[in-house]
Amino acid sequence: MNKLSFWHKLAFIANACWLATWALKHYPLPNGDIQSTIVVTGLVMAYVVNLFVNLWSVVLLLQHKLWGKAPRWLIIINFLFLIAQVYLLVK
Secondary structure, three states, X not given: OOHHHHHHHHHHHHHHHHHHHHHHOOOOOOOHHHHHHHHHHXXXXXXXXXXXXXXXXXXXXXXXXXXXXXXXXXXXXXXXXXXXXXXXXXX
């Protein structure tokens, strides 16, 4: 597994925690340890890792070296998450 593929997978997990954080607003978990881990991963790591990974992907895309380094569906999903995160952050 190359570095970009690893970081895209990590960003996907952080983005899933970001979605879970939004769900926790309405459906809190009884155990605070799991909930705090999801919230920290979702609200801190997701923004940072996703921005880093997508900027790295754009640089590789401009150099025509992106495809084949990570699955296309994962690159697209992480980019869509970035758009949603930036929109909600600015809003």
